Amino acid sequence: MTPDEARMLDRDDPFAKTAKLFDLPHGVIYLDGNSLGPPPRPALDALAKTAQLEWGHDLIASWNSADWMGLPMRTGARIARLIGAPDNSVIAGDSVSVNLFKLAAGLVMGGARGVAVERGDFPTDGYIMEGLSQLSGTPFTYIEPGAGVAGLPADIDVLVRSAVHYKSAAKVDIAAEERAAGKLGKTIIWDLSHAAGLIDLKLERDGAKYAVGCGYKYLNGGPGAPAFIYCRPDLADDFSQPLSGWMGHATPFAFKDGYKPAGGVSRFAAGTPAILAMSALYGALSAFDGVDMGKVEAKARALGDTFLAAVSPLGLQTISPPSAERGGHVSLVHEHGYPIVQALIAEGVIGDFREPDVMRFGFAPLYLTHEAVFTAGEKLVEIVRSGRYREPQFSRRAAVT
Amino acid sequence: MTPDEARMLDRDDPFAKTAKLFDLPHGVIYLDGNSLGPPPRPALDALAKTAQLEWGHDLIASWNSADWMGLPMRTGARIARLIGAPDNSVIAGDSVSVNLFKLAAGLVMGGARGVAVERGDFPTDGYIMEGLSQLSGTPFTYIEPGAGVAGLPADIDVLVRSAVHYKSAAKVDIAAEERAAGKLGKTIIWDLSHAAGLIDLKLERDGAKYAVGCGYKYLNGGPGAPAFIYCRPDLADDFSQPLSGWMGHATPFAFKDGYKPAGGVSRFAAGTPAILAMSALYGALSAFDGVDMGKVEAKARALGDTFLAAVSPLGLQTISPPSAERGGHVSLVHEHGYPIVQALIAEGVIGDFREPDVMRFGFAPLYLTHEAVFTAGEKLVEIVRSGRYREPQFSRRAAVT
Numbered sequence: 084m085t086p087d088e089a090r091m092l093d094r095d096d097p098f099a100k101t102a103k104l105f106d107l108p109h110g111v112i113y114l115d116g117n118s119l120g121p122p123p124r125p126a127l128d129a130l131a132k133t134a135q136l137e138w139g140h141d142l143i144a145s146w147n148s149a150d151w152m153g154l155p156m157r158t159g160a161r162i163a164r165l166i167g168a169p170d171n172s173v174i175a176g177d178s179v180s181v182n183l184f185k186l187a188a189g190l191v192m193g194g195a196r197g198v199a200v201e202r203g204d205f206p207t208d209g210y211i212m213e214g215l216s217q218l219s220g221t222p223f224t225y226i227e228p229g230a231g232v233a234g235l236p237a238d239i240d241v242l243v244r245s246a247v248h249y250k251s252a253a254k255v256d257i258a259a260e261e262r263a264a265g266k267l268g269k270t271i272i273w274d275l276s277h278a279a280g281l282i283d284l285k286l287e288r289d290g291a292k293y294a295v296g297c298g299y300k301y302l303n304g305g306p307g308a309p310a311f312i313y314c315r316p317d318l319a320d321d322f323s324q325p326l327s328g329w330m331g332h333a334t335p336f337a338f339k340d341g342y343k344p345a346g347g348v349s350r351f352a353a354g355t356p357a358i359l360a361m362s363a364l365y366g367a368l369s370a371f372d373g374v375d376m377g378k379v380e381a382k383a384r385a386l387g388d389t390f391l392a393a394v395s396p397l398g399l400q401t402i403s404p405p406s407a408e409r410g411g412h413v414s415l416v417h418e419h420g421y422p423i424v425q426a427l428i429a430e431g432v433i434g435d436f437r438e439p440d441v442m443r444f445g446f447a448p449l450y451l452t453h454e455a456v457f458t459a460g461e462k463l464v465e466i467v468r469s470g471r472y473r474e475p476q477f478s479r480r481a482a483v484t
Numbered sequence: 485m486t487p488d489e490a491r492m493l494d495r496d497d498p499f500a501k502t503a504k505l506f507d508l509p510h511g512v513i514y515l516d517g518n519s520l521g522p523p524p525r526p527a528l529d530a531l532a533k534t535a536q537l538e539w540g541h542d543l544i545a546s547w548n549s550a551d552w553m554g555l556p557m558r559t560g561a562r563i564a565r566l567i568g569a570p571d572n573s574v575i576a577g578d579s580v581s582v583n584l585f586k587l588a589a590g591l592v593m594g595g596a597r598g599v600a601v602e603r604g605d606f607p608t609d610g611y612i613m614e615g616l617s618q619l620s621g622t623p624f625t626y627i628e629p630g631a632g633v634a635g636l637p638a639d640i641d642v643l644v645r646s647a648v649h650y651k652s653a654a655k656v657d658i659a660a661e662e663r664a665a666g667k668l669g670k671t672i673i674w675d676l677s678h679a680a681g682l683i684d685l686k687l688e689r690d691g692a693k694y695a696v697g698c699g700y701k702y703l704n705g706g707p708g709a710p711a712f713i714y715c716r717p718d719l720a721d722d723f724s725q726p727l728s729g730w731m732g733h734a735t736p737f738a739f740k741d742g743y744k745p746a747g748g749v750s751r752f753a754a755g756t757p758a759i760l761a762m763s764a765l766y767g768a769l770s771a772f773d774g775v776d777m778g779k780v781e782a783k784a785r786a787l788g789d790t791f792l793a794a795v796s797p798l799g800l801q802t803i804s805p806p807s808a809e810r811g812g813h814v815s816l817v818h819e820h821g822y823p824i825v826q827a828l829i830a831e832g833v834i835g836d837f838r839e840p841d842v843m844r845f846g847f848a849p850l851y852l853t854h855e856a857v858f859t860a861g862e863k864l865v866e867i868v869r870s871g872r873y874r875e876p877q878f879s880r881r882a883a884v885t
Contacts, residue, residue, distance in 0.1 A: 106540065108541050108543075111543075113543060115543065115544045118544055119539075119543060119544045121539075121540065121543055122535065122539055122540045127535055127536060127540065130531070130535055130760065131532070131535075134523065134528055134531055134532075134706070134764070135528060137707075138520075138522075138523055138706055138707055139507065139522065139523045139528065140509050142509075142512075142514060142516065142520060142522055142834060143516045143519055143520045143834060143836065144829070144834075145707070146707075147882040151707060151708075177578070177579075177582065177755070178578070178729065178754060178755020178756055178758075179755055179756075180727065180729030180730065180731075180754045180755035181578065181582055181727060181729070181754055181755055184726070184727055188619050191619065192618055192619055202741055203741065205730075206730050206733070206736070206739050206740065206741065207729045207730035207755065209741050209742070209743070210728045210729060210730060210733065210743040211726075211727065211728060211729060211754075213728060213742075213743045214724075214725070214726030214727060214728040214743070215726060217593055217724065217726060218589050218592065218593055218619065218620050218726040219619050219620060220621075225741055250739075299756065305535070305539055305759070305760045306538075306539055306546070306547075306552060306756070306759035306760065307552075307755075307756045307757045307758040307759040307760070307761075307762070308758070308760075309758070310755070323615075323618065324615070325585070325612075325615030325616060325618060325619040326581065326582060326585055326612065326615060327611045327612060327614060327615035328579065328581030328582070328608045328611060328612060329581065329606075329607050329608035329611060330581075332607070332611065335607075336839070337839055338607050338651075338838060338839055339607065340603055340604065340607065340610055340626055341610070341614075342610070342611040342614045342615070353579060353581045353582055353612075354578070354579020354580055354581035354582055354608065354708075354711070355579055355580075355700065355707075355708045356708045357579075357708040357709070357710070357758050357761045358706070358707035358708040359531065359706045359707065359708070359709075359760060359761045359764055360708075360758045360760045360761040361708070363535070363760055428545070433543060433544060433545075435544065437739060438737070438738055438739055481548040
């Protein structure tokens with residue numbers, strides 16, 4: 084592929100309009116939206132309005148007048164469309180870790196025996212299941228990577244599984260896994276952190292029952308943005324979860340002793356929602372207004388292929404599958420991955436590094452062009468070939484890489 | 485008391501400077517800082533900087549360059565000073581509900597048998613203990629209001645108790661309760677939601693072991709601001725808690741299977757912290773820089789007494805104790821409490837209502853004067869005497885009151 088050929092792919096880009104919502108710093112090619120999405124302007128605008136007017140001027144009245152009370156469900160509704168979930172099946176709030184706990188602990192309270200995570204899946208998923216196991220006594224185990232529900236031992240009923248792997252970007256066939264789970268009598272909780280806002284998810288069509296996801300990656304909700312929970316509507320009204328805080332109560336302002344859950348997915352609310360943070364996420368989601376998720380996924384794949392074409396002269400190993408089986412990022416292996424990524428960042432191409440030797444580059448379709456991605460790939464080739472990543476300043480480890 | 489006498493109390497107000505940090509709307513007397521504190525300017529400034537520069541411009545690099553990684557502990561350090569807690573004993577994050585769960589569940593994992601909450605204490609505290617009981621099998625019970633640890637049944641080891649009651653504002657003698665707990669072999673988790681930033685708390689001196697608190701009331705951190713956890717340092721390193729998310733891991737970015745908690749109170753972090761929301765809280769806490777909490781508590785009591793003096797012509801019943809035993813608010817009983825509070829709000833005096841008949845007025849010393857509080861009291865007298873709260877628009881119930 085030549086730079087001109089990359090540019091040709093940007094003609095008729097259906098996302099030329101959404102790209103204008105993002106004010107990325109001049110000279111930066113941002114390939115880390117899979118880790119922290121940049122702010123679309125409506126996110127910053129919503130945040131400023133909520134902080135200055137709703138909080139600063141209208142004060143406590145905003146719980147009603149600005150419908151802060153309804154914000155977790157309104158935010159959930161915007162997310163529902165992006166993941167193919169029915170109305171009133173998604174609520175925003177808390178973190179992925181806490182939401183995973185709610186779902187898995189609730190299943191255990193409902194009689195499920197045992198929880199599992201694939202080895203090497205996103206760490207917090209395993210850590211949280213460990214904690215649940217220690218508290219509840221239900222067994223916890225890691226199973227083999229990629230094993231899926233078929234790999235669950237007989238005494239383990241629940242699998243927490245990423246729909247797109249954080250490191251390799253391998254995408255799971257949700258429908259097939261749910262069919263297998265149905266046959267085996269197992270239950271899956273999907274972690275959509277690296278999938279929501281990128282993959283053309285069809286949770287309802289594919290029979291997904293439970294899922295959590297992240298607000299700060301492809302949804303661009305801001306650092307540590309509220310996460311979300313999806314629960315299939317027919318399962319929600321019978322679902323009990325132990326983080327039964329007052330905001331999930333049927334009548335929180337009656338101030339009654341004794342928990343009575345709200346109807347449906349609202350019962351997954353726990354404490355008072357983080358309104359400032361959620362207003363940014365709610366605003367950010369408007370960048371997806373009218374956007375076809377099928378086109379988002381298709382462009383993400385194509386961008387990944389453009390990048391791979393640009394870096395092909397290096398002949399690097401990739402741990403990512405071909406584009407048809409891939410989420411929104413591409414991971415390349417290099418023993419000097421850390422300093423190479425730092426050298427790239429110094430030249431305006433922002434990707435990230437995952438231990439021990441993985442360089443990760445994310446391709447968020449809402450604001451990236453093929454031209455930019457090709458240029459980023461060329462820079463990587465240059466930096467590796469020139470050896471300038473060997474300069475000492477690139478080897479110093481920062482706390483977060 | 486006359487208006488002039490009230491004004492006299494404002495001479496030599498040690499908080500004349502902090503009041504200038506708050507831009508309350510013109511004509512508003514805000515007596516609801518016990519429910520949602522208004523924004524001090526540094527909160528809005530910090531939020532704008534974090535959103536626009538750190539997130540918008542520096543993007544993912546801000547985890548290091550703006551020390552987002554350290555923000556939960558830096559925020560905790562600012563709170564620690566206000567509650568008389570030692571260095572490195574407080575971390576900000578999640579909600580009060582979720583943090584209560586971490587502490588109580590951790591105690592149960594460590595062998596504690598049974599959890600209890602006083603009947604009529606803040607509802608979420610009981611709801612969360614119910615959830616913990618259902619998940620872990622440990623017994624849960626409500627005990628009599630005001631009974632304290634002495635009221636715990638033999639098979640219940642843990643009491644969750646508000647240091648200041650959300651409704652009556654009754655203040656608990658933490659030192660005495662901790663002494664009693666020590667003798668009885670019981671453990672208290674303090675809920676400081678209505679105490680932190682108002683009462684001159686001395687957790688270390690008083691022997692408190694565990695506490696949670698709210699960021700959005702007297703700490704002015706914004707709607708749904710991150711909450712906090714206090715754990716006495718000598719207890720933290722042996723404490724396991726089940727919401728063991730990656731941010732509480734000793735090396736979160738090693739991405740290793742198997743949870744290994746970070747040292748000390750850092751292990752109470754769960755998922756990715758809500759950086760936008762926490763930046764507002766961190767900024768808000770700077771309004772307390774150099775502030776003597778003894779003077780804060782003294783002024784709050786005095787303001788409450790000024791208000792009670794102003795409303796004394798009505799002869800209303802109060803469910804709040806005298807100022808020496810009171811937190812930062814005063815609760816008055818009136819069968820028409822709801823429309824009266826609405827009529828007051830319509831005239832710029834913002835208090836709140838708690839079922840079934842309690843009008844609650846909070847006195848945050850950082851931005852209120854005796855003159856304003858006296859004026860508010862006079863308005864209440866006027867509204868009750870005139871009967872204008874009977875106008876129909878004041879009876880319509882909003883979702884949150």
